[in-house]
Amino acid sequence: MLITLEGIDGSGKSTLYEGLKNRLADLNPLFTREPGSPYLGDAVRRAIAADSDPMVEAALFVADHAVHLADVVRPALTKGRLVISDRYSDSRFAYQEVSLAGAHPDPHGWLEAVHAGWSIRPDLTILLVLPIPVAMSRLAGRSEQEHFERQEFLEHVQKNYLARAVHDPGRFVLVDADRDAETILDFVEKSIRAAVQ
Numbered sequence: 449m450l451i452t453l454e455g456i457d458g459s460g461k462s463t464l465y466e467g468l469k470n471r472l473a474d475l476n477p478l479f480t481r482e483p484g485s486p487y488l489g490d491a492v493r494r495a496i497a498a499d500s501d502p503m504v505e506a507a508l509f510v511a512d513h514a515v516h517l518a519d520v521v522r523p524a525l526t527k528g529r530l531v532i533s534d535r536y537s538d539s540r541f542a543y544q545e546v547s548l549a550g551a552h553p554d555p556h557g558w559l560e561a562v563h564a565g566w567s568i569r570p571d572l573t574i575l576l577v578l579p580i581p582v583a584m585s586r587l588a589g590r591s592e593q594e595h596f597e598r599q600e601f602l603e604h605v606q607k608n609y610l611a612r613a614v615h616d617p618g619r620f621v622l623v624d625a626d627r628d629a630e631t632i633l634d635f636v637e638k639s640i641r642a643a644v645q
C-alpha cells in the first residue's frame with residue numbers, strides 16, 4: 449500500500465513524517481520522500497536552491513519521481529511493504545501548475561501526460577491544510593527561504609491541492625493542520641491504521 453503526505457511548505461509535513469516513524473514502527477513501513485531519490489535528489493535540490501528555469505525544475509522533479517518509483521517505491525510495493533512518502537505526484541500538480549504558468553501553455557495537460565501510464569497512484573493521501581498566514585509565520589523562523597515560500601504562490605498551491613481532493617475524495621484525507629502536532633499525529637495515525645486493516 450502506498451500512502452503519501454502532502455501540504456504546502458510550513459504545513460507541518462516534516463514534523464508529522466518524523467512522528468509517524470515512532471507511531472507506526474510495528475507496521476515496518478518504508479519511509480521515503482520526494483524530492484530526494486538516489487543519485488538525482490541532490491541535483492533537484494541544487495536546482496531549487498538556484499532558482500532555475502521552471503521547466504528545468506519541473507523536468508527534474510519528474511525525473512526524480514521516475515528514479516524514486518523505479519529504485520525505491522516499486523520494489524518495496526512488490527514485496528508487499530507499506531510505503532509512506534513525504535510528498536509525491538500531487539506536489540507536482542499543486543506546485544508546478546503554478547510555477548509553470550507562463551512558461552508552458554498547458555501545465556496541467558503536460559503534468560497529466562508525463563505521469564500517465566507508468567506512475568503509481570497512491571492508495572491514500574494525507575493532505576495537511578493550513579491558513580496561509582499561519583504557514584507564513586511558521587516559515588518565518590527558517591534561516592533560508594525557498595522561492596516556493598511566497599504567500600501568493602502558496603495560496604495557489606493550496607487551492608490546487610484542495611481541488612485535487614474535491615475530484616478524488618476517496619483517496620484524500622484532509623487534516624486541519626492548525627492544531628497541535630500531537631493531535632494531528634493521533635488523527636493521522638488512526639487514519640493510516642484504518643486504511644491498512
Ligand SMILES: Nc1ncnc2c1ncn2[C@@H]1O[C@H](COP(=O)(O)OP(=O)(O)O)[C@@H](O)[C@H]1O
Nearest residue numbers: 456457458459460461462463464586627628629
Ligand atoms: N502542529 C504544529 N503547530 C505549531 N507549529 C508546528 C506544527 N507542526 C510543525 N510546526 C513548526 O512549524 C515549522 C514548519 O514545520 P515543518 O514540519 O518543517 O513543515 P513542512 O515540512 O510542511 O514545511 C517548524 O518550525 C515546526 O516546528
Ligand SMILES: Cc1cn([C@H]2C[C@H](O)[C@@H](COP(=O)(O)OP(=O)(O)O)O2)c(=O)[nH]c1=O
Nearest residue numbers: 457458462482483509535539540543544596
Ligand atoms: C516533490 C516536489 C516538491 N516541490 C517543492 C515543494 C517544496 O517547496 C520544495 C522542496 O521540497 P521539500 O524539501 O520536501 O520541502 P518541505 O520540507 O517544505 O516539504 O520543492 C515541487 O515544487 N514539486 C514537486 O514535485
